Amino acid sequence: MSLEKAYDSIKSYIPKNNIESFEVLKQIQEYWNYWKPINTVNVLLLAESHVYTSQEDFEASYSKIKLESFIKNYPIKFVRLVYCFAYGEPDLLNESLEDNSGTTQFWKIFCACTSKTENDLAFRRILKSDVSFFPRMRNKVNILNELKARGIWLIDSSLVGIYRGAIDEKSDVICASWDNYVKDVVIQAHPKYIAVIGKGVADSLGRRLSSICSTINADYTVLPQPQAVRGPHEEQMEYYRQYQRICSKYA
DSSP states (O other), rough: OHHHHHHHGGGGOGGGGGGGGHHHHHHHHHHHTTOOOOOOOEEEEEEOOBBBOEEEETTTTBBBHHHHTOOSSSOOOOOOOSSSTTOGGGBBBSOOTTTTTOHHHHHHHHHHHHBTTBBBBOOGGGTTTTTTTHHHHHHHHHHHHHHOOOOEEESSSSSSOBBBBBOOHHHHHHHHHHHIIHHHHHHHHOOOEEEOHHHHHHHHHHHHHHHHHHHHHEEEEOOGGGGOOOOHHHHHHHHHHHHHHHHHOOO
């Protein structure tokens, strides 16, 4: 099914004044496609959703000069998705947006996926407290390039942002997204392994998930949402180490 038809199938589950525009969905897909591995997808990171992006945020003005100092010909529309460099990096915008802290947890997942050893996941390279702006941005680009080269790809099970939005039927939105679009994306990618990020994704998809893995002959595991991990530091680190082990084995 086309993205536009999939979008139409989702609308009934979301209040009319609280669904992202179709332009936001197209931009999300552009980011997905930019970082899709060229040849084999070895490990698919299946997250739940990006964060709801209002039309006002979507139209925020980028500092193209800053962006092109570390990556050329990159999408310049703002969305609240980890692949959008300005999400969590307000210096890349010409204006201030409310609550633009980004998702450092997902950058930590990316660090873990690209680390050579589970004993040092090298989080420091993406932290504002440790690395200044331009070196940090170059580090982020290098991480994403390595993910792409190794066949590690992040996509969402929901096509629309279900965080921060007034959506009651989140599970229905995920299932409609999956049935009408995302499932085909996964089949075409044909990953060797799927790391499902969040019990909510697994619970929403239910047998759909095991069925698709059987169809493409892929193993999968369910890991907690990064923001759901609490407790001692060592306990949190063990969660990230699981990504390092998975990617070391399959990618």
